[in-house]
Amino acid sequence: MSLPKRILRIALYFVVFILLYNIRYYYQYAKIGAAYNAKMACSCVFVSGRSLASVEKEDLYAIPFASQTVDRRKQTVTSTLFGVVSKTALYRPGLGCTLLNTVGAAELQRQTELVVLSKGAQELPDSTLPAAQGQALAKTLDWAFAEKDPSRPVLTRAVVVLHQGKVVAERYAPGINRNTPLLGWSMTKSVTNAMIGILVKDGKLVVDAPAPIDEWKDDKRKAIKLDNLLRMNSGLRFDENYGKVSAATKMLFKIPNAGQYALRFKARAEPGQEWYYSSGTSNILQEIIRRQFNSLNDYLAFPHQRLFDKLGMSTAVMEPDPAGNYVGSSFMFASARDWAKFGQLYLQDGAWNGEQILPRGWAAYSAKETPNSDGQYAAQFWIGYRKDGMPADLFYADGFEGQRVLIVPSKELVVVRLGCTGYNNFEDKRFFKEILGVF
Template sequence: MRIVKGVVALLAAVIIGFAGWLYFAPPDLIRVGSQYSAKIVCSNVFLAERDPQATLETDVQAPGHWLLRLMNVSVDRTAGVVRAGLLGVFGGGLSVYREGQGCAAVPDGDLDAVRAQSAPPPSQVAAPGDGVWPEGGTVEPLEDIELYAVLNDEALVGPGMRAVVVVRDGRIVGERYGEGFDEKTRLLGWSMTKSVTAALIGRLVREGRISVEETGLFANWTDERSKISVADMLGMASDLTWNEDYGDVSDVTRMLYLEPDMAGFAASMPLDAETQGGIGEVFEYSSGTTVMLSRIWENVFDSPTEALAFPRDALFGPLGMTSAVLETDARGTFVGSSYLYATARDWARMGQFLLQRGVWNGHSLLPVGFVDWMVEPHPASGGEYGRGHVWRRAPNAWLPGDNPDLPEDAFFMSGHDGQSVSIVPSENLVVVRLGLTPSRLNYKPAFLVQALIDTLDRAE
């Protein structure tokens, strides 16, 4: 009995000691997991109108690190606040919703500072009327058995599919939604947001407010970094040190979930001393780069309020993307690398806009030739990435196995966990595919695009 009591006492001491260690000094991995859980649940509750527990289980815990399975969340809908923590206690996850700005992670816990920031004025953009998409909200799909055979082929749409929208000749010809999702559900694009950031910069280039050749981008870049241009950053060739690994505490996870000032953190990175090359010569995919670009373009405005209204007024509104919400960080900078929520139909509008080379309803919203420049392969990437935050390589083409030979003019918006907008100008085709499909499942949306090309060509 004495031995049993001793073992119990020892275990109790270990548990109490471990709990105390976590409470007073939570490891960064637990903090990242807590902030991530709070942020994802917050956005899905307040933007996508989803159930918090279901979101935690399906979007956070099921596909993620084992520690995430120990996370609990609480939602205060009145205050717009979501808290999360390991066993509901450790990690201090905190996210807050703001109207028109979505949810922001608040890693320093200063809710008052976040709420005191400028806010965009209420939207005056009217929802699309009864006309046919994209001018209106009415969809007239093709009555094509083969097309819907493709859209109902689970191997082609992939595991975890939440939405597929097919646009041919400027009209939605077919769409399908996963269980619990529909044409009104806002869905996260992850890194597809980067292409939208490039389009926003293009709008400012057209207005003469920024140049892609601009250098001296941050006050603290008084060394060789002062030579980095906007064009270098749009091509992911800044030569700044960066780690884009999502499996641990890396530069990107630290930026997104532990830093209230994401752009400031990214701009503190030095040039990479280990690369064989220099600025403009080395490809390094970096979400930090795009968040810095967001800060750079926001700085051209006289006030934060003007900057916050710009995406809606200059791009989303003209395109009819009334569902689109580009979220900011805790300091008011757009997280232009990762956090745009929009319906699948509105993501299709963005794809169609790029297919039309920046022209919408007969008006050129981007400089003539800007989209062609975006799509032009950047030499530093070996032809896989464009000069303006789009991919020339099909999403997940690097996974083992064959890849279909899509038309050479195809280019792509691509995001984490299976998000893609495939744009094929020679076929006048845009294919949106959204879902929750980690790369370990080996899904390649290019096979869906090829099957749709073959089917639609036969139907003509």
């Protein structure tokens, strides 16, 4: 065979290889996209009580070309992409929606008989501000809900402002009300922080001790402390990238057990040497929490009995993965008022109605800056607004698409903003600065 023909053949082999690789990659990406749509639509329809039409119009903007089908008898949503790839999520009362990844609907239904022991809502008291303050807050809320550019929607859905534990301002978008559970995305990480805090108070976990993970005891990961996981400076090699098939997208939308998947990643740095935002570490924390209980039912009931019911967060729903572990990085729904109660708990140093739910000093620990985070992060809470001229004791839960629970002890203030804001269309710093300026 002549040299030109050999070169041509090699080139053809290379082209075929690239094509096959790309087809395989985009097929995997399509499966994750369909899973994202199925999970989102299921939760928004069955947990939030919204219409599929509104969900497709507002929430599924990243993958708008899929089609979704709701089966209310089976309580499922199926998303189909290009007529080739389909994924289904199943709704279970009290547990929200879970993707049917390697686990069938019948098995999920048998998995638990969790009964959510809700004591019902505890209404937050209302208060009226002096006229000038009330008018200033109303003006800021007008701005927060205004849609100025149809090509850059803001979609603010709920705002609640608490001052001294009382609601002083509150507003909702059409179709949303004070009882509508809304997705907090990564604000769920802060709830995972609270679950860890309760177990620390119980004496079951120690922050400064090595993370109790048997799989790490024979390699250098045994040096990773619980504190490192809470602060995301564990040094684990996790890829937090949502624009491709990555560790993060696989963990949330493909893998049946998020925590066990994340804890398999090797170390790329010594604990404490570098900060890297990682949803994987939050799900490792949930795996640690799960291992403190003798049964799955006890674990699933834990946040309801020890946190949500204490605060009267009757709308709170944490959603588990197919293995039954809460997706502590990303999947919790609650109304704006219930998210505000969660913030108020930290404002009160973990005390509620005379009971110390979190350890004394846990709020201060959770708000303490993590070394090497460039002043951005604490322990499953953010602190970056401090660098923008806001109070030095401020900290906040932060979630995708503009979810925030801002906690400012020096001003006795909690501010909740929930929405579906893609592409950073909402000026969150301006919003919070204006509200802080009122008090």
